[in-house]
Amino acid sequence: MTEAPLRGTRLSRGARRAQLLLAARDVFAEQGYHSAAMDDIAERAGVSKPVLYQHFPGKLELYRAxxxxxxxxxxxxxxxxxxxxxxxxxxxxxxxxxxxxxxxxxxxxxxxxxxxxxxxxxxxxxxxxxxxxxxxxxxxxxxxxxxxxxxxxxxxxxxxxxxxxxxxxxxxxxxxxxxxxxxxxxxxxxxxxxxxxxxxxxxxxxxxxxxx
The missing domain is CATH 1.10.357.10 (Tetracycline Repressor, domain 2)
Structure with a gap:
């Protein structure tokens, strides 16, 4: 698995979205949708929850994407x-x-x-x-x-x-x-x-x- 950039690293919007999807993939695959939390995904991606919510308004929208x-x-x-x-x-x-x-x-x-x-x-x-x-x-x-x-x-x-x-x-x-x-x-x-x-x-x- 590709390592997440350090927290605070500046990425383009497209690159950040790809990074968040990669982290979400790993968390959802390991835990399933219902057990996974946005906190877990943000932590895996090395970003704050507000950054995650800037790209995806909720867990369901992230999962659908x-x-x-x-x-x-x-x-x-x-x-x-x-x-x-x-x-x-x-x-x-x-x-x-x-x-x-x-x-x-x-x-x-x-x-x-x-x-x-x-x-x-x-x-x-x-x-x-x-x-x-x-x-x-x-x-x-x-x-x-x-x-x-x-x-x-x-x-x-x-x-x-x-x-x-x-x-x-x-x-x-x-x-x-x-x-x-x-x-x-x-x-x-x-x-x-x-x-x-x-x-x-x-x-x-x-x-x-x-x-x-």
Whole structure:
């Protein structure tokens, strides 16, 4: 974890906000939303509470900002995996890898997205739901289109791939990474691709996607 600057150090507004979010990430990941206090976050960041409140009017607003930051990071990782190649097998591997990289990220940020004790709060739940749907939409559009499936079937397959990636990545991390990271990604990507590859490239054959 990056050390907080000494109390009183002058930073730009953007740099100070980033510093406060980093401190908040560590405190929320360690303690959960309900147990964490703004005092704890200010102390971790090396600032006074008034400085913290200048940027975030309350704990809930700070948590939402943090949740949005890391939800967007996950979406960006999946987007990069999908867009860096036109080969669907590579895309599947990249999407699975994106989830493993996210859960292995510094500070346990993934717990804020996947395991938050504030998921019942509507605005927090909406942030997570929106990020999940964006990932599903990207996978559905990029990976399953070649199968010639209608939107509902393509999306269901995408939900399966995203769910497989998320659950497997969390299990891998919680099991103390008994399987090397690259091996784990290759294993899960192979499982996912064997299923997706079973669908013919019907759009190239001029066939009509199934509708019933």
């Amino acid at each position: 943090l949740l949005t930051t890391y939800a967007d990071e996950l979406v960006a990782r999946v987007r990069e995996a999908i867009t860096h190649s036109t080969d669907n097998q590579e895309r599947v591997h990249g999407a699975v890898s994106a989830y493993f990289d996210f859960v292995a990220g510094e500070g346990g940020a993934y717990r804020l997205v996947f395991e938050s004790d504030l998921r019942g709060e509507p605005e927090a739940a909406a942030v997570v739901s929106t990020a999940l749907n964006r990932c599903i939409d990207m996978v559905a559009d990029a990976v399953t289109t070649d199968a010639g499936l209608d939107g509902g079937r393509a999306r269901l397959l995408a939900v399966g791939l995203v769910g497989l990636s998320q659950v497997a990545a969390q299990y891998w991390l919680d099991s103390r990474q008994e399987v090397p990271r690259d091996d784990a990604v290759a294993l899960m990507a192979s499982l996912a691709w064997r299923g997706l590859a079973g669908f013919p490239l019907v759009h190239e054959l001029g066939e009509t996607p199934p509708t019933g």
